[in-house]
Amino acid sequence: MMGERRVAQEALFYEFSLDRHVPADHLLRAIDGFVDLSGMREHLRGFYSAIGRPSIDPELMLRMLIVGYCFGIRSERRLCEEVHLNLAYRWFCRLGLEGDVPDHSTFSKNRHGRFRESDLFRQLFEATVRRCIDEGLVGGDGFAVDASLIRAEANRQTYVEGTQSLSADLQTRAVEEYLAVLDDAVFGGATPVEPKRVSPVDPAARYTAAHGGRADFCYSTNYLIDVENAVIVDVEASTAIRQAEVTAAKRMIERAAGHHGLWPRKLIGDTGYGSADMLAWLVHERGIEPHVPVFDKSTRSDGSFERSDFTFDHEDDSYVCPAGKRLRPRNRNFASPRPEADKDGFIRYRARQHDCGSCALKPQCTPILPARKVTRSIHEGARDFARTLAQEDEWITSRRERKKVEMLFAHLKRILRLDRLRLRGPSGARDEFHLAAAAQNLRKLAKISLARQAVTT
Structure with a gap:
């Protein structure tokens, strides 16, 4: 049987509670338990005048902005409309049924003024x-x-x-x-x-x-x-x-x-944070393990020897090539001292030209240049440490995290x-x-x- 047609009738009295109409599992109800803006009021107190007409409650504006960013409401004009219509938004903003929603222009004035001067959003x-x-x-x-x-x-x-x-x-x-x-x-x-x-x-x-x-x-x-x-x-x-x-x-x-x-x-x-300077800062200055791929351009695509094919001798400060010859930062003394590292923090180790010229491995090592050179960062220790960490089992977990x-x-x-x-x-x-x-x-x-x-x- 078809029900009777309902005609809207104005009641004389209403008993309405916003709290009862917000579901217990609503996201805003859970968020509300973690929002304490009392400290924000104290933080802003010095940016308001002690005289004059009372302003819009800053806590109301902050709560409205939280609603907007939590639910992807990008327009402040639309945010004001949504808060005006949505009961859950009104409950979260402490507006009640008859509370007035501030105009959207209020946000712009406060954001470019006291909110930005007080660094309020950083505090939030x-x-x-x-x-x-x-x-x-x-x-x-x-x-x-x-x-x-x-x-x-x-x-x-x-x-x-x-x-x-x-x-x-x-x-x-x-x-x-x-x-x-x-x-x-x-x-x-x-x-x-x-x-x-x-x-x-x-x-x-x-x-x-x-x-x-x-x-x-x-x-x-x-x-x-x-x-x-x-x-x-x-x-x-x-x-x-x-x-x-x-x-x-x-x-x-x-x-x-x-x-x-x-x-x-x-x-x-990722590799963008694997520069030598960054790795050295993490390892030597902060004592943090860098689970970061090393930013390295030493690999070659022409089949010639890479830097990993050369062995570094820490005591002698030189590289030993696959043919057993040594590459040093300097092969002769200069009258005026020269810096070992360039502006990017890399030291160039060079072989002697006559060693490379008579070497049978020259076509595989340096087919174009007369002598081979290998670059080494002044922070190579931190880079080696990062490479060692990449061999451990925890590295796989870190890549997933x-x-x-x-x-x-x-x-x-x-x-x-x-x-x-x-x-x-x-x-x-x-x-x-x-x-x-x-x-x-x-x-x-x-x-x-x-x-x-x-x-x-």
Whole structure:
């Protein structure tokens, strides 16, 4: 039998509780248990005036931003609409049924003002790291590091040739930030090479096709994670070149030790972190085992002898070739002393020309040059140590654990939809990367908490 038609009738009184309408297993309910923003209010107190009209509650704006980044709501205008309509979002933001949602322009004013001046989003991210440590999710034994390219908010087809072409009338906020970070080792100071193409609206973004697709203006987000539960221990924004990413990795390791007392036994990374300088920094200065492939260009494709075919004699400081002849840094004395290593930190060991000229192995050793030379880094000890670690069984486990940081990047781009930035300039990139990393840590805490509850029940 067909039911009766229902006609909406206004009730005189309503009894409604938001808390009852948010399911017990809702992700926001689990996240709410790990969000404590009382310290943020104290952190911001000095950036508000003691007189005047009361402002929008900063905790409300932070909670709304957490909702936006946890659920991939990229537009702040749409975020305000979703919070207005969604009961769970209202409950998490402590708005109730009749609470007013702030205008989307409020976020822009606070983000470019007191939030950025107080480095609030960095404080929020580090609060999630401390909570992960308190919950026992950070083992501290093994860390993994990697970087991923995120497209900047800049048109790839609109550019100028070189930084000298930036006109004086383009003094936007992003241009001013770029000029302010020219000496920063993870931005303008990462390399002396001037980029060929520069975006006039975001000069700090680097034009690159390193991600394998079409060339775009990009930034790099750098993650340092604890491999036990894939918790993001630190995050850093950098320009999209390898030198800047290596510098960012050093900063994150030092910051994790200084802020949280985390000192890993091993660091897992790809070949980009296998330079001689980086390996020496890890081994000699930080005492960290580098589970990183050595960046080595000594292999040859023409079938001639490689550097591994030469034996190094530590006591004599020379290489012994397959024919038994010695290669030395100097085969004669110079009137004025010359540095042994070049600017890149490599020493060239050369054979005597008459030794190579009469050698039967010359066609297989140096068929073109009159004498063979072999390069050796001043940090070759650290490189040899990394090669030794690559022969151990734990190396296979480390290669498997490194995929966890790549999975976080996939989650960042596909689920949280941060495959393109909305904010411009280095500060905008930092803000977005900090908020996204904080959201990923909060989701990790929430899901592990829900899994534990399911086991106990």
